[in-house]
Amino acid sequence: MFDLERMAFLDALKPILPWPMWLKAAVVAGTAVLVLVLYWLFGWMPIQDEIAQQEARVQQEEIRYRKNLRLAKDLPKKRQEYNKLKKQLAIALAMLPKKSQIPDLLEQVSFVGKEAGLEFAEFKPMGERPQKIYAEVPVSLKMSGTFRQLMLFLKKVGELPRIVNVRGLAIEKRENALQIAGEAVTYRFLEAKQKPKRPRRGRRR
Template sequence: MLSLKTASLWPLPARLACATLAGALVAALLHAAWLDGMMAAVQAAQGEEGRLRAEYLSAQARASLLPQWRAQQRRAGAELALLEQQLPDQQAMAVLLTDINAAGQSRGLQFSLFKPGAARPQAPYVALPIAIQLRGGYHAMGALLADLACLPRIVTVHELALTLGKDRLLTLDAVLQAYRLPDAAERAAQAALSPKTGTPAAAPAWRPLAAVAPHPYAAAALADPFDALPAAGAPGQRGSVAGPDPRRVREPLESVALPAISMVGSVQKEGRLSALLLAGQRVYRVAVGQYLGPDHGVVTDISEQALQYKELLPDAGGGWRERHGSLSLQKPGDARASAPEATP
């Protein structure tokens, strides 16, 4: 019987057979280890193949949508161009400010304050804040805000506040924001301040603009919410008269100081005499009962030689007092004449 302890004494055939068997076992173990590695590599390759196939199918699906994406790109470009048309350049901003001022005066409102502030670059546009203070009726202010929404340029309203004064007139304080495109220097400054990164930022998803059409002011028939408050200058106090109607829509000549108005003629139609008043470069036709001047001046009488009016002024006691005056016919070469006379 062969023993491993005496393996060196085994016959040569036996030793060769044992060596062959040991080599076969080692080869089998090495082959099994190699097969395990190959199976892991095959599984990894199969996983990579599945991932690449999924990416290919996804890219193929995206490629099929390329015509739709190009159409969206064209629509987005058209909408961007439309929005940029609502942003004036620096030269057109002065026209926009004039339009805002004219919109307030057309509603009979008085601008107590109209102060553009410093431009605020906010890429990709520049915001221009405008502090305003208006005096007038509630519905006239609502109509003005509707007019601002209908302007061809973008104007937004911020920090809006309404207060009722002793003269029964509303005061509106607000900050308007007008927007314009930056000029070359401002674009360079914005590019210098923007963060620089190694990879470009991802483009935001494009969504079509919602169609928003500005609506005209349609609340004029509703009650003025400030009309329920008690009047500051009620009749009955000594030396006081009834205050002005805060709901009245102010007329164009109420935004012009009386010294800047002159009577240049008169015209009679259907037995009624109307005065021709020059304010700036425009001639107005005014009848009895119409208003002029910033102090609620109402025309009381018109003759061929003069126009009589009365104004309402706040007194020290919180009420109102009347002041009468006249505008005489201005002849060629005469100075403009406005002669207010305080009523005792």
């Protein structure tokens, strides 16, 4: 069998046996180069591409692992910050009156004003002004008195257990008293169903 294969190989070489030696060498070299090129294109390069893809995946997984590890280390700190903010929010909400408490709060504002010696010409509750998560509850104020009485009124309002902000004061001196106009504003937290809805944008045509 070996002899038959050898004879078949020699028969295949018969066409090139008469060729000059340099031509035979060129054919052998060209064949070798062709084999190397084909191996490079269809063997070596796909393997290298696959290796590069796997290395990129490994790097991505390593980055993700380090990120998750860092987040895990920061978790106790973040949880502590969250609990702190939650307590602060609870304190802030406790200082905002509920809707049912607003009339009593406004009555307290009127009382401390009179207690300070101010005379009210107008103490008029106005409509609520909804914001994102809270609503302003303003009261229009017109009163008269001395500067000391006004300062005492502002001090007592600041000492109320609920948040009341006196703002927009316009002061005019008339005869022996100051004429004071402005508004007292308290706030209440809006439940989710009470929050103002954002207007929908019209569809583009």
